[in-house]
Amino acid sequence: xxxxxxxxxxxxxxxxxxxxxxxxxxxxxxxxxxxxxxxxxxxxxxxxxxxxxxxxxxxxxxxxxxxxxxxxxxxxxxxxxxxxxxxxxxxxxxxxxxxxxxxxxxxxxxxxxxxxxxxxxxxxxxxxxxxxxxxxxxxxxxxxxxxxxxxxxxxxxxxxxxxxxxxxx
Numbered sequence: 001x002x003x004x005x006x007x008x009x010x011x012x013x014x015x016x017x018x019x020x021x022x023x024x025x026x027x028x029x030x031x032x033x034x035x036x037x038x039x040x041x042x043x044x045x046x047x048x049x050x051x052x053x054x055x056x057x058x059x060x061x062x063x064x065x066x067x068x069x070x071x072x073x074x075x076x077x078x079x080x081x082x083x084x085x086x087x088x089x090x091x092x093x094x095x096x097x098x099x100x101x102x103x104x105x106x107x108x109x110x111x112x113x114x115x116x117x118x119x120x121x122x123x124x125x126x127x128x129x130x131x132x133x134x135x136x137x138x139x140x141x142x143x144x145x146x147x148x149x150x151x152x153x154x155x156x157x158x159x160x161x162x163x164x165x166x167x168x169x
Contacts, residue, residue, distance in 0.1 A: 022088065023060030024081070047080045049087030052164050061088055079147040086142050086153070089161035094142050100129035103142070107156040111136040111143070118149035 016023055048062040061084045092103040095111040110129030115138040122135030138145045139152055153161070 018059045022085070024063065025060060026063050026065055047084040049084030052088060052090055052167070059088075061085055079141060079150045082141050083150070086157070086161070090164040091142050091153075091157055091160060093144075094137055094140050100127075105154060105156040105160055107154045108140065108142075109134065109137050114144040116144055116146075118146045 014023075047064070050059050050061070052059070061081065063081060063084065091105070092101075093114060094103050094108050095113050096102040096104075099113055100110055109132040110127065112124060112127050112129055115123060115136060119136075119138045122133070123138050125133050125135040127136065137143070137152075137154075139149055140157075141150045141153055142157070143150065
């Protein structure tokens with residue numbers, strides 16, 4: 001998990017009208033000592049999806065080329081874009097960005113914190129957050145598991161994204 005990104009420091013190469021388009025910026029990047037850096041030396045999260053109500057001049061998704069380019073590799077790439085668009089469409093991480101936090105979606109089971117790698121099922125059943133025998137939903141796009149492990153949004157998350165798209169705010 002990377003915490004040094006600052007979208008205010010990133011240049012805007014273009015901005016399409018945010019009431020009609022989703023702006024997606026991709027920055028050249030490389031991993032140096034397991035930290036992402038772009039050609040300007042800025043440390044970047046693997047991706048940032050702004051909230052839908054943020055200043056329209058910054059609204060959109062910011063990605064590094066490292067995290068979407070899989071030419072010549074066997075690595076699954078592109079699900080980070082799905083994750084960041086989820087944020088843009090008003091979804092929080094499944095752990096609600098706090099230990100046992102609330103992601104404001106009823107059908108997402110409580111998660112103690114983020115997951116990584118690709119856990120085996122069931123992951124952390126009957127965790128400290130509640131009494132879900134199925135465990136944490138590590139296969140959800142809004143977790144931090146490996147991209148080859150992510151494969152779903154819940155019906156509640158889809159409803160929340162639809163509500164965001166149909167909002168006039």
